[in-house]
Amino acid sequence: MDYAxxxxxxxxxxxxxxVWTLAASQPGWVEHEATPDGCVELIRRHAGRSEWRRDQPEFFATGLSDRPIRFGFSGDARFTAIKLWPWAWHALGGAPCPGxxxxxxxxxPDSALAMLLQGDPVANLAGALASAVPPPLARAILASDSVATIAARTGLPHRRLQRIFARELGLAPRTYLRLLRFREALQDVQQGADTLAGTAAARGYADQAHMARDFRALAGMPPSNARARARGPFL
Structure with a gap:
């Protein structure tokens, strides 16, 4: 497949x-794994068919998950998608993530969300989010590698953080941070600028074996295989 x-x-x-585009590059029905990364995907399929559990319409959104997702699409399928952090999805009027x-x-198709995928999605997003800024908790999440660090940066106790994450994301704080760390590690592995041991250390894993366990759980394969096969979040 062609991913950009x-x-x-x-x-x-x-x-x-x-903001990404994807086009199938082989005939027939194609199946891939989509890795979880802590984001909501707002997707438009321009051509062909796609299926995950059931047939998907032209416009759809995929929710947060803590495991890899196997999906399929026809050989003529083409997509444009916007990968949104959950707080931006909610700011744009998206449905609650736990739902x-x-x-x-x-x-x-006639909703404000679908309109973001008409024409130039980057320009549309710049307009729709012109007055939006990540809330303090969101900034703390993206800058932290532990729940304790989030609590220290926000002044929120652990139990309140757990309630907020459950209400807003449907995931526990530690689970969500695990997804963010894996997302960054997968990007590093694809770029191939460092050894796997170096990537594990840079991303805060205890060791390379720890990172490998996360890759098997969240990508369904070891980091070395992901390095060869991954295209963005897809395997």
Whole structure:
């Protein structure tokens, strides 16, 4: 498959993780794994068919998950998608994340969310999020590697953080941070600028074996295989 990410302006940092395009590059029905990364995907399929659990419409959104997702699409399928941090998804009027965790929901073609995927999605996002900024808790999440660090940066006790995460994300704080660390490690592994041991150390894993366990749980394969196969979040 042909996967590419569009450049994003600095103003969208902390709100939009990526805008990507994907086109099938082989005939017949194609199946891939999508790795979990702590984001909501707002997706438009321009052509072909796609399926995860059931057939998907032209516009849909995939929710947060803590495991790899196997999905399929036809050989003529083409997609454009926006990878949103959950707080940006909510700021744009998206449904509560816990309501479609580990699943997807249809998006009405005439909705404001679908309009973001018409024309130039990056320009559309810049306009729709012009007055938005990541809330303090979101900034703390993205800058932290532990729940204790989030608590220290926000002044919120652990139990309150657990309630907020359950209400807003449908995931425990520690689980969500695990996804963010894995997302960064997968990006590093794809770039191949460091050894696997170096990547594990840089991303805060106890050792390379610890990172390998996370890759097997969240990507379904060891880091060495992911390095060879991954295209963005897809394997």
């Amino acid at each position: 990410e569009l450049p994003l302006p600095p103003a969208l940092a902390g709100l939009v993780a990526a 479609f965790a580990d699943d997807w929901i249809a998006v009405a």
